[in-house]
Ligand code: GH3
C-alpha cells in the first residue's frame with residue numbers, strides 16, 4: 068500500500084493536530100498485519116508528535132488497549148489473522164463510546180459495502196487503502212478535534228463555573244461509583260458538607276460580587292488542603308461537599324479541623340475592605356453501606372446541628 072503525498076498542502080489538518088496535541092500526549096494505536104504499512108504509518112504519525120503503538124492483528128490490539136486505557140485513536144485494517152478489524156471494532160465499541168475512542172478503518176477491500184459495514188459497527192471513519200497522506204491527516208484531525216470538543220463539553224458539564232470545582236451533578240455521579248467501589252472493597256468513606264456561616268450578611272453588606280469572592284476563597288482553601296483521595300464539589304450557593312474515600316475517621320476529622328481553623332484565621336484583603344468568615348461542617352462516616360443520598364442527608368443533619376450550636380464547628 069503506497070501512501071502518496073497529497074497535491075494540496077494539509078496545513079489545516081496539521082495545525083488542528085498540533086493544537087489538539089498542544090503538549091498533551093495523544094496515543095494512537097495502528098493495527099495492521101502488514102509490517103511495512105505499520106512502519107510507514109507509524110513514522111508519519113510520529114512526525115506529528117502522536118505517540119504511536121502498533122499491533123499485528125485484532126487480538127494484539129485488544130491487549131494493547133487493555134494496557135493503555137488512554138489510547139484516543141485507533142487506525143485498523145480489515146483483514147487480519149486471529150481477530151479481524153470488524154470484530155475488533157465490535158468488541159471495542161462495547162467498551163468505549165465514540166466520545167472516548169475514535170476508530171478509523173483502512174482497508175484494501177474492493178467491496179463497496181465494506182465502509183458502510185464498518186460504520187454500522189461503530190467505526191468513526193473509513194478510508195480505502197491508496198489514500199493520500201493529506202486524506203489521512205484530514206480525517207485524523209477531524210476525529211481528534213471531535214474528541215477534544217467532547218472533552219470540553221464533558222468538563223463544562225461537570226464543573227462549577229464560579230469556582231472550577233466539580234459541580235453537584237459530577238459529585239453525585241462519581242460519588243455513587245466511589246461508594247459502590249468502597250463497599251465492595253470494604254473501605255471507609257466520609258461525606259462532608261461545608262457551609263459558610265452568615266453568608267447572607269456578606270452579600271447584604273458588600274454586595275453579590277464580594278460574596279462570589281468569598282465563595283471562590285472557599286475553593287482555594289479546599290484545594291490547598293485536599294489533594295488526594297477526595298472528591299470536592301460546590302453543591303450550590305455557599306455550600307460545598309467533600310467525599311473522602313478510603314479514609315480514617317480520626318485523620319479526616321483532624322484535616323477538617325485544620326480547614327475550619329484556616330477559615331477562622333483567614334482574612335481576605337481586598338484593598339479597601341477585609342473580609343472574614345467562618346464555616347460550619349457536618350460529616351457522615353460510614354463503611355459505605357449508605358448511599359450517597361443517605362450519607363449527604365446525615366451530613367446535612369449534622370451541619371444543621373453545628374449551625375444550631377453556634378456555627379464555626381464540626382459535627383459528626
Ligand atoms: P447560615 O450561617 O445559617 O448558613 O446562614 P447563611 O446566611 O450563610 O445562609 P443562607 O442559606 O440564609 O444564605 C445563603 C445565601 O447565599 C442566600 C443566597 O442569596 C446566597 N447565594 C446563593 N448562591 C450565591 C452565589 O452564587 N453568589 C453569591 N454571592 N451569593 C449566593
Ligand code: MG
Pocket residue numbers: 099100101144145146147
Ligand atoms: Mg490486512
Ligand code: MG
Pocket residue numbers: 262263264265266267305
Ligand atoms: Mg450559610
Ligand code: MG
Pocket residue numbers: 262263304305306
Ligand atoms: Mg447554605
